[in-house]
Amino acid sequence: MALDQKGSPRDSDDLGVGASRDSTAREQPVEALQQARDQLQAVLDAIPGIVSWIGADLRYLGCNRRLAEALNLSPEALVGREVGFLGTSPELAAFVREFFASPAREASRGIASREAQGALRHYLVVARKYQQDRVAVFVGIDLTERKRAEEALRHSLEETARGQRLLLALSQAAQAVQRARSPDEVHRVIGDEVARLGYHATLFTLTDDRAHLALSHHTFEPAIVRAAEKVAGIAVQDFRLPWAPAGFLQRLLAEGETIFRPTGEILAEALPGPLRSLADRLADRLDLQQSILAPLTVGGQTYGLLVVTGMGLTEADVPAVTAFANQTAVALENARLYAQVRAGEEQLRSLASYLQTAREEERSHIAREIHDELGQALTALKMDLSWLAQRLPTDQSHLAEKTGVMSDLIDSIVQTVRRVATELRPGLLDHVGLTAAIEWQIQEFAERTGIACDLYLGEEELALDSDLATAIFRIFQETLTNVARHAGATKVGVELQDRSGELVLIVWDNGRGLTESQVRDPRSLGLLGMRERIRAWGGDITFQGVQERGTTVTLRVRRPSARGGRQ
CATH class of the missing domain: 3.30.450.40 (GAF domain)
Structure with a gap:
């Protein structure tokens, strides 16, 4: 018998009504629970990432739709399956195992997971335990696009x-x-x-x-x-x-x-x-x-x-x-x-060399003509004048005196002719060689200028190509001319050396000294001509001056044989 709250028996109608009320009361919490579950699922499905809750046995208890779609399954089909059953994310399976095995209640890790379609995606997975650590919720934030952007930026x-x-x-x-x-x-x-x-x-x-x-x-x-x-x-x-x-x-x-x-x-x-x-x-x-x-x-x-x-x-x-x-x-x-430019320079050098050769040949020709023709004519004139002087009457003393003056004048002219011929082309250069020609030239320079000269020459005459010997001699002459005109020197030194096949001519003075600007001045045509003369033979010439202490001119050239010609 059923009793009411006061302990009195209920009638049958009251019993029916009470049973109905109890049934209704039980159904309402069930519906509310289902409604809450649906609302929770809707919220989880709206999260822009993957969400799952997993038991301590490493089996899925539920997930949002995004995770299910990534695995090509329905949310219901995923329930009860073990984590990593598809083999698509070994990193996630390892993280879940390690998390349940650890005492930590929260953890996070970056993992890579391959979707069912084969695409590889990157997530930051955040985990938290509930229900006395028997259940854990895992939320994966998709970092794939960010990773791609970072990779693209890194690559860029x-x-x-x-x-x-x-x-x-x-x-x-x-x-x-x-x-x-x-x-x-x-x-x-x-x-x-x-x-x-x-x-x-x-x-x-x-x-x-x-x-x-x-x-x-x-x-x-x-x-x-x-x-x-x-x-x-x-x-x-x-x-x-x-x-x-x-x-x-x-x-x-x-x-x-x-x-x-x-x-x-x-x-x-x-x-x-x-x-x-x-x-x-x-x-x-x-x-x-x-x-x-x-x-x-x-x-x-x-x-x-x-x-x-x-x-x-x-x-x-x-x-x-x-x-x-x-x-x-x-x-x-x-x-x-x-x-x-090099071709033009070579042409100019060839032309300059040709002109120098032609000038030397013309000088030699003129020197020979002066020496041979004019010299012989003056000698003949001297002989005729002597013959005439011997036949003058003894009472014509003024004529004898005149012929004496004329004879002295002829002698002077002969000396001048010899000097001019020698300056045009020293015979020593052709017949004896460069060393003898330099020795003669320095002696003549000392006599003409009064400048003291020191000469250091080798004991043997150098066997040189005649054109090279001429080029070196003309450079030597130009150097002495510059000393006489511009240096104001009181002493000159000359040294000619043969150093293992390299001919070295050094001329120094104790004059004013060349400046660097004078050496580089394009208007210094004499220095330029000296450079070009020796460069045609593959040689080099340097000018080093010290103010009020003098100038040193150094010429270097490889010495070919007498018949070797230009290098």
């Missing part, structure tokens, strides 16, 4: 830094290239500098008829070159790229822009038709993956093409290679202009 910074290093290295290489003085030297230095950076350099230059790009220089190993020659069937030294109208290379050089492309593609477009099918094989044989092609252009004038190839080249390297190519083109232009 690395590429920028690498590009800057390459730019700096190529800038330094450009300085070495600028020091080259011939096109061949420029080509060699370019190859050396690019090879030092771990790449290959290939240089093509336009032929004179501007119909081809001829291979001028490359840095490939001989074995690789032979392999490429075997594939292509042509010799590398004969290799030329056609300069076809509207062709790939013509467009490239006309536009003047540096390009970055796979080597195989470049060869396929640049090679003649029969060889295009071999482009990829050639690229493989040469071990070339990427290439940067940079036109060599200065002032609108195209000289050729620089190709830099090798592993690791990227689009970011284009500016550095472009700058290097510009410097290379300038170096080639400078080398061309320098070659022209």
